[in-house]
Amino acid sequence: MAALAVTTTVGYGVLTYAFSVLLGPMSRELGISTTTAVGASTVAVLVTGVMSIPVGRWLDARGGRALMTAGSVLAAVAVLGWSQVQNAVQLYGVFVGIGIASAMVLYPPAFAVVVAVARPESRTKAILTITLVGGLASSIFIPLTGWLEHARGWRGALVVLAGLVAVIAIPLHAFAVRRSTPRIAPGQPKGSPRRVLKDAGFWVLAGSFVVHSAALAVISVHLVLYLISLGHRPATAATLAGLLGLLSVTGRIVASVSARWLPMATITACVLTVQGVAISLLPVVGQQIAGAVVCLTLFGLGFGVSSIATPAILLDRYGADGFGTISGILTTPVTIAKAVGPLGGAALAEALGYRPLILTVAAACLTAAAGLAITQRMPRM
Incomplete structure (x- = not known):
């Protein structure tokens, strides 16, 4: 629970909230409109939605360790790639990767892991704890990203943020997330998710x-x-x-x-x-x-x-x-x-x-x- 609280905070902070801070300087340097740039973020959200079902199936069948670790690796690589884009086409391409990574590391997969490993009576408390800590993502990463952009430019800020994902999220997902099937309480419904x-x-x-x-x-x-x-x-x-x-x-x-x-x-x-x-x-x-x-x-x-x-x-x-x-x-x-x-x-x-x-x-x-x-x-x- 503690690991997922930290990783979702980092995930939302880097994959979601950093964008609003970097939107202006990024758009100006790339020579694109803010509307075009915002479209990349919209694409990422749509990709996340499309990936939700296959990600959910994987979590039910194999647990969260491999998937969330791979998602963190993809997130770090995609954010690093974001720091190197030169035009709108490349920007949209890396945000497809960010959308896929988001489906693999944010709240929905974290909650599925909690459901799989926690006792039935502890699930709501665990989910609440994760969302309370995750709710601090904007308070932490918006000012942090602003400071990094001021000190290193928007590209340098993204390199640092990619490093944070790699250093924090990858090992926590790899070593703290357990592979498990859900604990089914007596009397709970069973059967195909369909x-x-x-x-x-x-x-x-x-x-x-x-x-x-x-x-x-x-x-x-x-x-x-x-x-x-x-x-x-x-x-x-x-x-x-x-x-x-x-x-x-x-x-x-x-x-x-x-x-x-x-x-x-x-x-x-x-x-x-x-x-x-x-x-x-x-x-x-x-x-x-x-x-x-x-x-x-x-x-x-x-x-x-x-x-x-x-x-x-x-x-x-x-x-x-x-x-x-x-x-x-x-x-x-x-x-x-x-x-x-x-x-x-x-x-x-x-x-x-x-x-x-x-x-x-x-x-x-x-x-x-x-x-x-x-x-x-x-x-x-």
Whole structure:
């Protein structure tokens, strides 16, 4: 658990958060637009989604040691290759590699390993610990990458980051991750992971997380611009948006503690309902700093809850047998929604304005909440 907490923090920090810091200087030196550069990141996210199912199958059949070690090697090589790109074609090529590596080393495979090696009663606590530590990735690696870029340039910064992946993640995955089959608790369902495809409840569950993932992606990209349109200064808007990351850790703790008394699907539905109501009020009270703080604080509580809710809900509904594959089946559309959501949000904002976009996000959160609540009443396969 400790090893995976460290490796996922490094993974998200280098493979996800470093990009935003290096986007400007990289685009200028390569002579490409920021839109073209951001497209490489989008490609990586889509590749990660496509790879989720085969990665899940491997984890179920062979465990995580070899796969996560190979993923760390690929991540280090890809980031090192990123430091040497000379044009957009090469940039997109290395980000295909980064997308594959991300599917092999971030939260979903880490959770599958936890499910395989931890006692059933310890799984939720272990997953929470990993997500709490992993939640620090942006706080650690965004300023670290900024400092490295200032000291060594964006290419030199990537060489150092690739070295961190090689030195930290590769040995931890190679020596700390055990090969194991899941511990099946008495009474848990067993059988082929494909059984979920025949379960109507799974499709409702998947639709809920897809809609919610797209909504969160839209907010991540467009919130600062919307707050500026409400009259806040850019620095103030960025500070207010930072509440989302800060409160996401709190939301995960609240969800984990509440799981002692309520099913995780019920807890998540309640949190998403609060999110929907809070963000719907932002156009009404968001012009005042106090109103914006209240809305974003409540919305932020659910910003990271899906990280812990998804594995808990899947375990509760389908058990540990075939968990990696089942998780991969769900992760694929969720990840794709995360990639394309901001593009759809930009189109909607351009056509109708930011207020309808924010209200659409609110409706998406409430729809996802209703879907999760409905799954609690649907028969299990």
